[in-house]
Amino acid sequence: MYLFQSKPDKADWNSGVPVVNIHKHVLRSKCLSSRHARCAVILATVLTGLSPRGLGHETDQYSVPTGREFADLRLWLSEYMYDAIEKGVNKTNKRIAGSLKHGQPTARTLELQSPKTIVTAVYFQFPSFVIHTDDLEQKLASAKLKSRYPGLVTGHLPPLWIYHHPALMVDITKFARWLRTSTLMVNGTYFGTDKILHFVHVGYIYHQAYQTSLDQGCSEGEAVRRAVEVGAGAHPLAETRILGFIATGVISNGDLVADYAGWKFFRNLTESVRIKGEMRPPMLVRDGEYYRFNTHVRRNSDFFSVFVSDHWNESLNPSEYAAGTGISVWIGEEIRKRCPDIINWYRDDQGRPFTKEDFERVARELTTYYGEDYGHQGNLEEMTTVANLCFESDSVHKVSASAKALRGAGTSFARVAAPSTPHATPPDNPRDALGRTALWRAARAGRLEEVELLLAEKQDVDTPDVDAETPLHAASRAGHAAIVGALLQHGASANARNVHGLTPLHLATQNGCVKALQLLLQSGADVDAQDHFGCTPLHDAGARGNGPAAAALVKAAASVNAPDRFGTTPLQRAARAGHVEVERILRNKP
Amino acid sequence: MNRSSLRRLHSQNIRVAAALMGTLLLFSVGCGNARPIDRWQKRLTAFIVHQGHKDPSVLRESAELRSPQSLRPSQIRFSEIDIAGPGIPPFVTMRDVHGVLLGQEKDRFFFLLGVVRRPQNGRMQVEDLRLAACTLHGEVHQCRLSAPDPQALEQYLSADATNPSVIHRTFPMLDDNFRLEVRGGLAVARDERSAAVWRISLHDASLASR
Numbered sequence: 001m002y003l004f005q006s007k008p009d010k011a012d013w014n015s016g017v018p019v020v021n022i023h024k025h026v027l028r029s030k031c032l033s034s035r036h037a038r039c040a041v042i043l044a045t046v047l048t049g050l051s052p053r054g055l056g057h058e059t060d061q062y063s064v065p066t067g068r069e070f071a072d073l074r075l076w077l078s079e080y081m082y083d084a085i086e087k088g089v090n091k092t093n094k095r096i097a098g099s100l101k102h103g104q105p106t107a108r109t110l111e112l113q114s115p116k117t118i119v120t121a122v123y124f125q126f127p128s129f130v131i132h133t134d135d136l137e138q139k140l141a142s143a144k145l146k147s148r149y150p151g152l153v154t155g156h157l158p159p160l161w162i163y164h165h166p167a168l169m170v171d172i173t174k175f176a177r178w179l180r181t182s183t184l185m186v187n188g189t190y191f192g193t194d195k196i197l198h199f200v201h202v203g204y205i206y207h208q209a210y211q212t213s214l215d216q217g218c219s220e221g222e223a224v225r226r227a228v229e230v231g232a233g234a235h236p237l238a239e240t241r242i243l244g245f246i247a248t249g250v251i252s253n254g255d256l257v258a259d260y261a262g263w264k265f266f267r268n269l270t271e272s273v274r275i276k277g278e279m280r281p282p283m284l285v286r287d288g289e290y291y292r293f294n295t296h297v298r299r300n301s302d303f304f305s306v307f308v309s310d311h312w313n314e315s316l317n318p319s320e321y322a323a324g325t326g327i328s329v330w331i332g333e334e335i336r337k338r339c340p341d342i343i344n345w346y347r348d349d350q351g352r353p354f355t356k357e358d359f360e361r362v363a364r365e366l367t368t369y370y371g372e373d374y375g376h377q378g379n380l381e382e383m384t385t386v387a388n389l390c391f392e393s394d395s396v397h398k399v400s401a402s403a404k405a406l407r408g409a410g411t412s413f414a415r416v417a418a419p420s421t422p423h424a425t426p427p428d429n430p431r432d433a434l435g436r437t438a439l440w441r442a443a444r445a446g447r448l449e450e451v452e453l454l455l456a457e458k459q460d461v462d463t464p465d466v467d468a469e470t471p472l473h474a475a476s477r478a479g480h481a482a483i484v485g486a487l488l489q490h491g492a493s494a495n496a497r498n499v500h501g502l503t504p505l506h507l508a509t510q511n512g513c514v515k516a517l518q519l520l521l522q523s524g525a526d527v528d529a530q531d532h533f534g535c536t537p538l539h540d541a542g543a544r545g546n547g548p549a550a551a552a553l554v555k556a557a558a559s560v561n562a563p564d565r566f567g568t569t570p571l572q573r574a575a576r577a578g579h580v581e582v583e584r585i586l587r588n589k590p
Numbered sequence: 591m592n593r594s595s596l597r598r599l600h601s602q603n604i605r606v607a608a609a610l611m612g613t614l615l616l617f618s619v620g621c622g623n624a625r626p627i628d629r630w631q632k633r634l635t636a637f638i639v640h641q642g643h644k645d646p647s648v649l650r651e652s653a654e655l656r657s658p659q660s661l662r663p664s665q666i667r668f669s670e671i672d673i674a675g676p677g678i679p680p681f682v683t684m685r686d687v688h689g690v691l692l693g694q695e696k697d698r699f700f701f702l703l704g705v706v707r708r709p710q711n712g713r714m715q716v717e718d719l720r721l722a723a724c725t726l727h728g729e730v731h732q733c734r735l736s737a738p739d740p741q742a743l744e745q746y747l748s749a750d751a752t753n754p755s756v757i758h759r760t761f762p763m764l765d766d767n768f769r770l771e772v773r774g775g776l777a778v779a780r781d782e783r784s785a786a787v788w789r790i791s792l793h794d795a796s797l798a799s800r
Contacts (some may be wrong), residue, residue: 067706067714067760068671068686073656103688149655150637151669151688188659340757344694351764352659433765434661466767466782469663479660498664500650500691510654532694533647544650566645 037072058250059181061193062386063317064345070156071187078184078304080139082297084281088122093290097549098296105289107432115270118284118291119207122269125508129201133181136193140182155182155193159568162338165330167289175222187305195258199307206230210263231259232375240377249378253366257311260374265307275306289572300545300579301512310366311374315342316359317366318385320378339390349441356391363387435465443483444474451483461492469498476504476520479513484520487491494525503530504541509537514548527558534565540588542570545579550586560586595669626705627735630670630687636726636733637668646699646726649691661764662677666691668701672708680790686710688761689722692770692779700770702779702788703735704761714758719743721779721788736790 037547092112099108111117127135157180181192206227213223218443221446231239239259267273270282283297297303311317312553321328335342346354355363363385369375380389432439439459442450451471455461462470472492475483484504488494493502505525508516517537521527528536537557541550550570561569574582596756617715642648645720653666668691672684686708689701705718719742724733750756750763763766 035655064760065706069656069660069669071655074657147636147640148634150641150652151671151686152655152668153671188657314685344757347661347764348663430702467662469664474665477663499693502664511658531650532648535647536651539647564645564647566647568643568645568647590668 032415037177047096058163058193058252059183059254059314060158060161060163060181061190061192061313062335062342063161063223064338065156065158068153069151070183070188070190071152071154072412073154073184074187074302074305075300075589076145076148077308078302079299081304082299084125085122085293085297086299087125088118089284089293091289092118094290097472100289109289111486112367113286113289113291116211119204119266119269123200123204123266126200129196129197132197132200133193136196137182140193144164157182157185160333162334165334175422182464188306189310189313190315191254191258191308192314195254195312198255199260199262201262202231202259204262205274206259206263207266210267221420221444227263228373228375231256232377234274240375244294249325250329251320252315253313253319253376254312254314254376256376257309257317257366257374260369260372261307261309265268266502287297288380293523295548298545298547301516308490309369310362311369315386316346316362318363318378318380318383321384332384332389335384335386339386340387346480349445350436351434356387358480359385359387359390412515431463433469435463437463437471438476440465440469440471443471443487444478445482446475446478446480446483448482448486451486455486461487461490462496464496464498466500470496470504471509472496472504472524473502476516477507478510478513479511479516481513481519484508484513484516488519488523494520494523495529497531500533503529503537504529505529505537506531506535506540509540509546509549509553510544512544512549513545514552515550517549521552521556527553527556530562530564534563536562536564536570538562538563538570538586539564539568539573542572542574542579542582543577545577545582547579547585550574550582554585560561602733623628626670626672626685627722627733627776630668630703631671631724631733633670634668634689634726635729638726638731639729644728648698660789663686665762668760681709684710685717690766690768692761692768693772695728695772695777697725697775698792699726700772700777700779701733702762702768706760714760716743716747716759716761719761719786719788720747721777721790723777723790723792734790734792736788739788741787742786746781746784 026291094352096109096112099106099112101111105113117124126132145154146216146453161180166554168321181193181194183190209229210223213226215221218226229235229238229364233240239255261275264273268275268280268282269284272281274280281294281296283294283303284291284294285294313510321331332436342355346358346426348354348358360380363380367380432441439451439454439461440463442454462472472487473496475487496507497503503525505520505527506529508520528538530536536558538550538553538560540546541553558570560571565570571583571586573584609725614761629654632725637652638646638648640643641651646658649666649668649670652668653664667688669688671686684707686706687703688706689703692700694700701722701724703722704716705720705721706714707717718738720738721764722733722738747759750759765783769780769782769790772792776792777790777792779788
């Protein structure tokens with residue numbers, strides 16, 4: 001939950017020094033008097049009563065749409081975020097241009113070029129927090145999005161959710177019943193649209209807190225601590241106080257980590273930031289006097305899903321509930337009813353339903369953000385978790401050991417954290433029910449160390465699965481260039497075809513992994529390989545607007561005018577999708 | 591009020607009641623019974639015409655609309671989900687259609703279609719499986735279906751009958767492995783696990799169910 005957002009004062013904005021007044025308050029730990037706090041509570045109550053959305057949004061990843069499959073909205077969400085960033089960049093560049101005198105920068109130009117200005121400019125391209133969820137919910141429910149993802153779930157709003165327990169009607173959490181947000185899926189992660197609000201709006205406030213602390217001379221560590229305290233500390237408006245614990249009785253760890261990831265997003269606009277344990281280059285760079293996108297950020301490059309993680313999923317990263325109110329008991333009862341469906345929904349990398357240990361392991365891993373403290377609340381052993389509720393020895397919902405069998409009903413899967421230690425294939429089970437070897441699974445999961453171990457053991461490098469995909473297909477699709485290189489060095493076939501005729505080069509191009517693409521080309525991959533639809537890798541580059549991949553394929557003498565079985569050329573694909581850069585590359589082919 | 595007015599009022603009431611009953615019946619049987627496979631075919635045509643600019647290659651992208659983290663990222667599927675949402679009475683049963691593209695031969699695309707019965711508060715069940723041969727030219731698409739085969743359906747479903755982990759039976763299952771063979775004017779799809787077989791003649795119209 002969150003409450004606060006404020007536009008910068010117009011005069012301040014025009015002077016080039018945007019100030020968001022609320023942040024001054026947020027940063028001073030004793031800034032809010034009790035009078036202010038009372039006003040905030042009254043305001044929250046009134047607004048909650050008046051508006052179906054706006055203050056406390058809750059979401060439910062326990063009620064899953066069994067038998068249906070989610071659309072992966074990674075590209076759609078990247079486009080959504082890209083458009084906001086682009087607007088902020090264009091506006092800032094326009095103002096920078098206006099500040100130049102005879103083409104030379106002035107003091108005002110320097111102000112406009114500061115990271116603070118561009119970050120604020122980008123932030124204010126997003127909808128206001130009051131309408132942001134509605135905006136997202138409408139987009140998810142739109143016919144346009146549904147026709148883009150036919151037969152797939154774009155946003156899931158369960159008719160009965162875990163907050164439906166009758167006892168909650170007399171609790172203040174009843175307000176939250178009206179403030180429901182849909183679940184969507186990005187790159188295998190299920191989360192509510194409220195996480196986007198947290199990511200953008202609270203993430204921005206985290207960033208302001210962090211930046212101000214640095215300006216005040218605080219150390220990096222202290223600045224981070226102060227930023228996290230905005231959501232998880234003793235501040236009256238924190239998730240752990242009025243906005244979560246008191247308003248709804250729910251402290252959402254998913255919300256806290258979305259806040260934290262949002263802070264990293266705003267930092268990453270102009271500086272390199274560690275995300276998911278790896279340093280990511282800034283999304284924007286200076287080009288002369290102006291800002292432009294860095295090369296890895298394109299409208300359809302799926303640059304955004306790196307910020308999304310299983311931490312946002314409230315059934316994998318459970319919330320803490322107000323002690324002594326009965327909320328955890330009531331919600332626990334609702335979760336118990338859903339245990340069979342939940343357990344069938346979440347699966348490991350071989351398709352087996354999650355065990356109690358799997359749920360415990362994942363919940364434990366999610367208590368930190370890849371080793372960083374994001375302010376996680378609660379003790380997992382005492383919390384209302386799937387592991388604690390769905391695997392009790394005397395529970396009617398106990399899952400039998402045979403549930404570990406591969407067969408299951410779900411058609412969607414959680415992204416599963418890979419085991420940290422390599423393991424060899426059990427000798428009695430060299431291939432799983434999908435025909436995949438240990439090498440295949442390690443290649444897909446990006447476990448280079450394990451791949452090298454298995455290759456050293458002389459495992460067959462080209463053993464295909466039931467869909468005729470080899471380990472090289474799996475690594476190419478996942479974009480693991482180092483593993484692609486290792487497999488090719490051990491003689492993997494660069495021109496293997498899957499059940500629909502796709503080669504690893506098609507998949508590397510679809511994924512946009514230029515490094516893997518180049519390795520494949522160097523190893524003799526057919527640059528004009530046609531799948532059963534007659535599509536070449538260049539068709540894929542054109543359809544996805546992947547300029548670097550298109551350039552690499554053209555350089556390798558790919559045919560620009562090769563039609564697919566239905567007469568469409570790569571150039572036509574690019575033109576129809578409006579990918580101007582690829583279109584230019586294909587037209588200018590020497 | 592005279593007798594004729596009373597009679598008129600009475601007949602009006604009957605008409606209103608009949609209309610209400612009819613509406614209720616329509617909802618209770620669900621939209622799903624209105625030939626779900628027809629709905630699937632119309633949706634497929636609309637997708638190819640609008641999203642693919644009449645190029646069926648757009649079907650390749652249906653695999654990419656799923657998460658690369660899914661267990662079968664290469665499987666090309668096309669689904670039509672029955673109406674669901676706020677305002678639909680809880681007793682209405684939905685019927686979804688999921689099609690798995692098994693292969694192509696000349697101008698034909700072969701799908702195995704599963705009709706899944708989905709009560710709003712109950713377990714799902716696969717109630718029909720058909721092999722479809724579709725020609726997808728321009729805006730005129732035609733699909734020919736194999737005849738209903740309860741025996742093949744039963745054989746396919748029985749492979750899961752003793753598995754307690756199957757809470758809801760849907761289609762396709764995670765490890766379904768179908769093989770298509772087209773030979774001598776006959777297309778044959780086979781489920782490798784249960785050995786269930788679906789056949790469709792590409793010449794003899796009498797084998798088509800529609």
